[in-house]
Amino acid sequence: MSKVEIYDVSLRDGNHAVKHQITLDQIEKYCTDADRAGVDVVEVGHGNGIGASSLQVGLAKHTDVEMLVAARRVLKNSKLSVHCMPGFATISRDVQNALECGADIIRIGCHCTEATVTKTHLNYLRDNNITAYSSLMMVHMASKETLLEECQKLESYGAQKITLMDSAGHLLPKDVTEVITFLNSNLEINVGFHAHNNLEMAVANSLAAVEAGSEIIDASICGFGAGAGNTRMEVLIAVLKQMNFETNVDLYAILDAADNAEKYLVNNLPKVTSTSIVSGLTGVFSGFLKHVQRISKLYSVDQRDIYFELGKRKVVGGQEDLIVDVAKDLSSRN
Amino acid sequence: MTQGQFRLTVQRSQESWVRRARVAIIGSGNIGTDLLFKILRSEHLECVLFVGRRAESKGLAIAAEQGIPTSHEGIDYVVNNLNLFDILIDATSSDCHREHWKHLQGKRKFVIDMTPSNIGGMIVPEVNIEEASNLENVNMISCGGQASLPIANLVGKHFKNVDYLEVVSSIASNSAGMATRINIDDYIETTQEALRRFSCIDNTKTILILNPADPCVDMQTTVFAKMEKNEDLEAFTSDFEGMVQRMNQYIPGYEIVVPPTMDEGRLVVSIRVKGAGDYLPSYAGNLDIINCAAIKVAEEYAQGVFKTLPEMQGGMA
Numbered sequence: 082m083s084k085v086e087i088y089d090v091s092l093r094d095g096n097h098a099v100k101h102q103i104t105l106d107q108i109e110k111y112c113t114d115a116d117r118a119g120v121d122v123v124e125v126g127h128g129n130g131i132g133a134s135s136l137q138v139g140l141a142k143h144t145d146v147e148m149l150v151a152a153r154r155v156l157k158n159s160k161l162s163v164h165c166m167p168g169f170a171t172i173s174r175d176v177q178n179a180l181e182c183g184a185d186i187i188r189i190g191c192h193c194t195e196a197t198v199t200k201t202h203l204n205y206l207r208d209n210n211i212t213a214y215s216s217l218m219m220v221h222m223a224s225k226e227t228l229l230e231e232c233q234k235l236e237s238y239g240a241q242k243i244t245l246m247d248s249a250g251h252l253l254p255k256d257v258t259e260v261i262t263f264l265n266s267n268l269e270i271n272v273g274f275h276a277h278n279n280l281e282m283a284v285a286n287s288l289a290a291v292e293a294g295s296e297i298i299d300a301s302i303c304g305f306g307a308g309a310g311n312t313r314m315e316v317l318i319a320v321l322k323q324m325n326f327e328t329n330v331d332l333y334a335i336l337d338a339a340d341n342a343e344k345y346l347v348n349n350l351p352k353v354t355s356t357s358i359v360s361g362l363t364g365v366f367s368g369f370l371k372h373v374q375r376i377s378k379l380y381s382v383d384q385r386d387i388y389f390e391l392g393k394r395k396v397v398g399g400q401e402d403l404i405v406d407v408a409k410d411l412s413s414r415n
Numbered sequence: 416m417t418q419g420q421f422r423l424t425v426q427r428s429q430e431s432w433v434r435r436a437r438v439a440i441i442g443s444g445n446i447g448t449d450l451l452f453k454i455l456r457s458e459h460l461e462c463v464l465f466v467g468r469r470a471e472s473k474g475l476a477i478a479a480e481q482g483i484p485t486s487h488e489g490i491d492y493v494v495n496n497l498n499l500f501d502i503l504i505d506a507t508s509s510d511c512h513r514e515h516w517k518h519l520q521g522k523r524k525f526v527i528d529m530t531p532s533n534i535g536g537m538i539v540p541e542v543n544i545e546e547a548s549n550l551e552n553v554n555m556i557s558c559g560g561q562a563s564l565p566i567a568n569l570v571g572k573h574f575k576n577v578d579y580l581e582v583v584s585s586i587a588s589n590s591a592g593m594a595t596r597i598n599i600d601d602y603i604e605t606t607q608e609a610l611r612r613f614s615c616i617d618n619t620k621t622i623l624i625l626n627p628a629d630p631c632v633d634m635q636t637t638v639f640a641k642m643e644k645n646e647d648l649e650a651f652t653s654d655f656e657g658m659v660q661r662m663n664q665y666i667p668g669y670e671i672v673v674p675p676t677m678d679e680g681r682l683v684v685s686i687r688v689k690g691a692g693d694y695l696p697s698y699a700g701n702l703d704i705i706n707c708a709a710i711k712v713a714e715e716y717a718q719g720v721f722k723t724l725p726e727m728q729g730g731m732a
Contacts, residue, residue: 168625170598195625399585
């Protein structure tokens, strides 16, 4: 099989961990290390992608342009990529800006059942010969058959690679094996994987994806990312080496990058906590964490009970108002 | 436009002779079909033509069931039957409307554009409906625009030194048809442009979230305004409440979720729109907020035209 492409989300998903306050200095330092280590793609920007800095999801310390220019200045071999969600980012305002700053790849993302919303963006990239990737988020919420339909749409719009995002960190290796095998045997383009570590499965799930045919895997230095963090890149590289899967990343250089990043980028290593375990188990979006903490106290109910009930109701981001309903309901049963 | 072209249909209602303006709808998706149901209830409007592009369209079947003449021949049918209607409502997509307008411009029809094409004059009934009667093409902007612009307008009037204005709308995924999805950039750019114009604040942003949650969530819109410091909200809140009451006359499901709140120089207001459940269930308030606004514009136009016409003779029907 071909080499596994390592897609580095440290400077994008990691921005969630610091409320989008990553500095230009941190971007330059990390890009220098990642480039030296041979990382294939470095994604940079606000946690929710280009055009997303807002009062709704958080204002970033720097503009998209400032961040991309800083990264572009030091990246020599690694490709520069951005995450782009239609509804936040428009072609004429944000995508074209990113391209002018020298982005090599645009990855268009959406919720796992909403692929149609990416059509205009992906068509634009295809028509202009720009490398277009795609990602589907919260994939544990859809069956593999639904995911196939959505991936087929993305493929028809012009996506060259697709990444499934386990945004709630819910999947287990056997689930990943099943879905990735199914999709890769039914599509022309390759389907990769993006893990979250709520259940300490990020590396195992990433390995399962590679074994099932994924040729692109998302990872982050020291696991730097939202909630319990992403797949730890330095561990992934070591594990892939042990399993004889080839990558372009040099083991010593990425280990050095991780040691360095702990000094200037990842002040608090992401960790699995009791709430991240339950949110992963119940498949509830990590962004609910602070709300559940507060509301559980208000109604004197166990946070874990709230998560299980929210999981049953299949809530998604934007439905924060349901937490109060659930808490009220639980407290009346006590 | 010249109003002498206006033709009337006259129908017997219980109380008196009622004169209705004849409306053609092009676009048989969610917006067009919901509009049809609203027109069926209107005292001033009558749907005389419902046009789509696909013979198998669900909207066309629904219109036919209601006894409305339909066609699946798109804009060609409309252009060949200009004598049938007074008002054309375009509920297709912004790209289609740009094409349609080439055929309609100068044809002396009052055109109400439901798409974010940004061709015609932008109208929000609560703010500037009086400007509509001078237009040949009225642009209804977007659902998020109709929900937020009256608030943005008030923010601009009450507060100086607003650095930044942001509007976030979330709508149920089920209520967003293919045209909405393909036009998502037009939605954002046109709404953002309208925010600038209606608030006179330069730095604005619009975000649209399609929420796939099941059961479907009601349409919700939040307006944020970033200022130098916390401002007193008393006068603003009072005007805001008056505005909601006035809007409730044409959109009854428009309700306050988070009343005006100021924290660290940030004003936050949230409203929800529950629909009348005409075509899609009541969660699809995004259809209602823009459709009720369009009906309001069409009815005002119809009534305005009636005023200029000579008194009708009894028995004319």
